[in-house]
Amino acid sequence: MTAVLSPGLLAAGDPTLATHLAVHGPLRPPAPDAVADLAAAHGLTGRGGAGFPVAVKLRAVAGAAHAGRRRAVVVGNGAEGEPAAHKDAVLLARAPHLVLDGLQLVAAATGADDAVLAVPGPVVAVLERHLAERADPVPVRLVAVPDRFLAGEESALVSVVDGGPPLPRSKRPPVRERGVAGRPSLVQNVETLARLALLARGDRRAAAGVLVTRHAAGLPVDVADVPLTARLDAVLPLATGVQAVLVGGYHGSWLTVGTAAGVTLEPAELAGVGAALGAGVLAALPEDRCGLVETARVVGHLAEQSAGRCGPCLNGLPRIAAALQALARPGPPHPGLLADLGRWCGLVVGRGACSHPDGSVRLVASALRVFEPELAVHASGCCRARPGTAPFLPLGSGA
Ligand SMILES: Cc1cc2nc3c(=O)[nH]c(=O)nc-3n(C[C@H](O)[C@H](O)[C@H](O)COP(=O)(O)O)c2cc1C
Ligand code: SF4
Structure with a gap:
């Protein structure tokens, strides 16, 4: 594909420590207090989904640890539960030492004495070998994360690190105050950590x-x-x-x-x-695929993946998925189905313990906007998808 690309994070040709040091040079860590300042000065935001400012989170976790007189825990989030995303997997395969450098930086900034790198099971053995090449001041534990859409949500990840199921919990108390083992915890996406490691080396881009x-x-x-x-x-x-x-x-x-x-x-x-x-x-x-069909398939998957603990996921998402599937089938839909779908979407927003329902409904709402002309095509019994074409959007292993 043609694109305006810079090698940046993926510059190293192989993942060894020797290549990492040859390409990026050694990490001369700033003073612990200066890490959040560095992130703030460059406006570094999280790359795990929400785009939250890194400096704010670092200071909040350091503050919670100080106030509660408990050492913090830092967690690198490499779960990548999103089936269509591969960026964290590629980053961990190509530049694991940038991620590990970033983890040490945030450990220093929060005064943590426990660092966890949470990644899909198959990657653990590879990362063990990379870790063995390093002499990190804060020891790093590798934790295998199950392949589930929700496993990377920060409270679900904390549960996995503590040996529990990959399910989100209520937002209160927040992970930054009570996370891994009940200690103040920082969860940061692996790309965010790698970007911080480059910033600390003076790479302003x-x-x-x-x-x-x-x-x-x-x-x-x-x-x-x-x-x-x-x-x-x-x-x-x-x-x-x-x-x-x-x-x-x-x-x-x-x-x-x-x-x-x-x-x-x-x-x-x-x-x-x-x-x-x-x-x-x-x-x-x-052009030869149907946006309604693709979205209905994805939303069905999202509904299946939900923990079903809160009302919006238990009652809302399955209905929304079924309605979308009905609209995606050629033929006149049940009268009032579109209005019901809009109403159900409105009812789930902001009501879950995590933002899974909100995110799922965002996708549905955008599909109804962008593929609105397709609704009439489907109601008349047609569909633009070329018969026999494989689905375009992936649903992950086995789906
Ligand atoms: C349903 C759901 C799934 C998520 N999955 C991931 C994930 O796989 N990886 C990730 O880094 N963040 C994921 N997040 C975001 C995390 O909760 C958290 O905000 C993020 O790891 C924080 O890191 P960042 O500030 O560096 O982005 C998910 C959030 C939700 C609501
Ligand atoms: S909103 Fe859904 S996915 Fe999030 S915690 Fe509640 S049941 Fe689980």
């Missing part, structure tokens, strides 16, 4: 880039490190044969090609068109 997983028909799915100032149509080919663009992933938003082609990846610009980078997924839906 590190905070202004993002790893994206790109999906486009006829091209291999790939991961690229792109500047936030890049235009979306320079990162993803949109000129011909594309019907709509999914930005952010399965908690993200569909955009029309016209809208997508007019924006850069800057968070404020994406917010202006109702989108966010989320898990860094960019997918160009080809």
